[in-house]
Amino acid sequence: MSADEVRRSKADELSVVRQPLARRDQEEKIAGTTRYAGDMVSPAMLRAALVRSPVPCARVTRRDAAEALKVPGVVEILFGEDVPHNAVWVDVPGQMIEVAPLKANMEILATDQVRFQGEPVALVIAETEEALVEACELVEVDYQDALGVFDPDEALADGAPPVHPQGNLLAQWHIDSGDVDAAFDGADLVVEGTYQTQPVDHAYLEPEAGVGWLDDDGVLTLRVSTQVVAHYRDVARILGVPEARVRVIAPYVGGGFGGKEDMTVEPYIALAVWRTRRMVRMEWTRQESLQARAKRHPMRMRYRTAARSDGTIVGQDIDITADSGAYAYLSALVLLYSAVHACGPYRVDNVRLRARCAYTNNPPTSAFRGFGGMQVVLGYESQIDQVARQLGLSGAEVRKRNSLVKGDVLPVGQPIETEVLLGQTIDAVCEAAGQPPVPSGPRRAAGRAIASNMQSYGRLVWLNDSAAAWVGYEPDGSVRLRCGVQDVGGGQASSLAQITAELLAVPMDRIAVHFGDSALNPEAGTTTATRQLLMSGNAVHDATVQLRDRILAAVAAETGELPQSLRLQDDHVVGPSVRLPVTEALAVCRRRNVPTEGLSTFFGPKGITVTTQLRAARVFPDFTFGTHLCDLEVDLDTGQVFLLKYIAAHDVGRAINPLSVQGQITGAVAQGLGMALLEEVVLEDGSNLTAGLFQYLLPTATDIPDIEVIVLESGEGLGPFGARGIGEPPIGPPLAAVAGAIRDAVGVRPTVLPITPERVLACVQQAPVTLHGQ
């Protein structure tokens, strides 16, 4: 059997995987003993904080720390000139040189220009929090305001003030497949729509924090809240030290959602440790997190969709503009995700897509759960609904008619290589929902809608992704698992243990997972892009199989049994005439010079880098499909929306831990509902008006209904046991399900997020006269 076949076991052969096991990390979190990055705190540590620009666009004409340095307890104040290499570089792939540089940079500490409100200008290091706060206020920076630009379309217009010297167009992507003009000419129906999403904050409960120190052998060590321990390499470049002399430890993270994919506190703690040679702690306030850390891209999406009278979609003509904010970060890739996902889980033969993202003087935008693949759900699902309504067909019917099936090819050129259960997810939510809602009173209207989506799991194939894991027995038969995975709360570490528990038949409580350490663990890569189960899951699977097979082979050689007749069961090696405790099998291994450990690296699917004109045999490893259903009621006088019922169905391939799968889905739905109805980073000429949780509206327990989760298991995914990734996929459909249900209730479709009561009322005003006040 190939490794791929070995990994895809049948569901009924599994005894630990697929069990809804209460996670061990939960137990300590609930006991209150988990030590998060910010929980290492002592008076002996130095404190560090940033002085940030209060203005969004200015030349910096003077920086002076003399007064601040007089504050008792201040140790050092650093400006950009004090940073050995004052830049972080990011790849901007696939762009022609005249459009944008292939690499873009931003300063660690801005020197002569600031481009967004909250950009760091100085780093203050002090003995106490009090000295720190006082000194930050006394650092003198003179700003000479310059003309900024705050809208991506304006930024791309002739004569716009350039945010960067090379112009404001950061990246663009095109898709041209089939004959779009002929498809539209021959269509029975063309529907158009323009949709607008807003900037959104990750708002994880744990603000950015960490501690750093110089460890033995001069290794600069950072213990920080991050999704990416591999940023130790960026830190090494900034300091000009060998990568091997920097180590990043990620303890359990208090939520990431993409917001801890780029560096946050890392370079600053590292600089402070490097300069002072002491232990330094930094914790961003919620206000600076909301003000200055990268947001979700707001997108303006114009869709024209051509259909036949039977509901078949024959063409899509799509134009997307995204706001990248002041620096590149991951914008080019986020926009690429938008482009590839823009037609949704449907077969469309004729597609024209133009997508661009522009620099502005707004806060930067970057990774956020869904990563550009989720904003477009509002576009393509609203269009599908419109097609269905105008043709008098059901939304479910039109979706199923157009659903991708295994063997179809995406507009970008990538074939779908695994079974697609989209139709089953549609049937599942519709059957579970029962009768449509009825209004509870005379000035209420009720509505229902479904929304389907697809979302990739695993990183872009040309990034040559890999993950490694080590699994080893202790002599007492307990097991250690070493894997550099960052556990951001999704049960990443626990799921890996569950895979090993399955394969070695070892109880979960006899497995220790050592995770989140760039120095002591095999490199697992980032906890982003819904990739950890696919990548580290397969690596742990393969390392465990290697270990298991070594033990069985050693026992076979010792006893004369055939290796394939032996198996591990209840902490024993068991065969036709053998029942040997694992502890004795391990002793056999030691006598026979057989290692009692396994180490494996899993390499993701490969592909070549795309160019601006997107045409690729493969962009992503694979996709996860799902459908949501939303019932809601609208108060026609106030515009308030009451969510009545929410059902989410996804094919997760194989549910390694059904509780964790369910948690990922309900959490993503809640975050999607927050974006649909409440959340918005409000910017006024680059000034953030929502830099506090009083202003930035997060969904509370009274806003989110009980969410019913339906898990389908095709066993077709590329992860261990046929699992697909599920971290990001459920966040997109709520946008369109809510918008569609409001359309169903009041007769007019909201197209701008968030769908505030004011916007609902605007829909009611435009609606048929029966809805207006009496």
Place this chain on the structure above:
Amino acid sequence: MSRPLTVTITVNGHRLTRSADGHLSLLRWLREVANVTDPKYGCGEGVCGACTVLMDGQEISSCIVLAAQADGCEVTTAAGLCESDGSLGPLQQAFHQHHAAQCGFCTPGMLMCAVAMLADGRAGSRAGIREALHANICRCTGYGPIVSAIESARDAAEVAEPGVAEPETAEP
């Protein structure tokens, strides 16, 4: 700089006498002076609930209460709900069984909010529990498992002490 003070606060049954500069919040005092780190900093303005503790039985946001105000008080944090051997107490077990924590950062505050609502009878229905949770934000779970955990802890307590929490169901 404010005048240095000394406060005595009983935290999870341990009487601690420590310094507390006049401006120091109870949250920072707990975390940085008393080394009790289960209450979390999430917003610093009493909105997110991550720092929720009980002060003399009252549910408070410890980030907007001064340590000096807690002088002489009893403070209970989530860690104080554990049994003496460190194992989970009944409410905590309900959270564990219902998978009510993911990243876990909101969990200590959620637990203390739950203790308060169970004590004063606001946990009578799922809607009531949701209402009582409105000042505690969770970004991972979608709240459903937390509501279920509190519901089941309530039911278990009612079995242990029948009738105490549901007088309205008594037959005439």
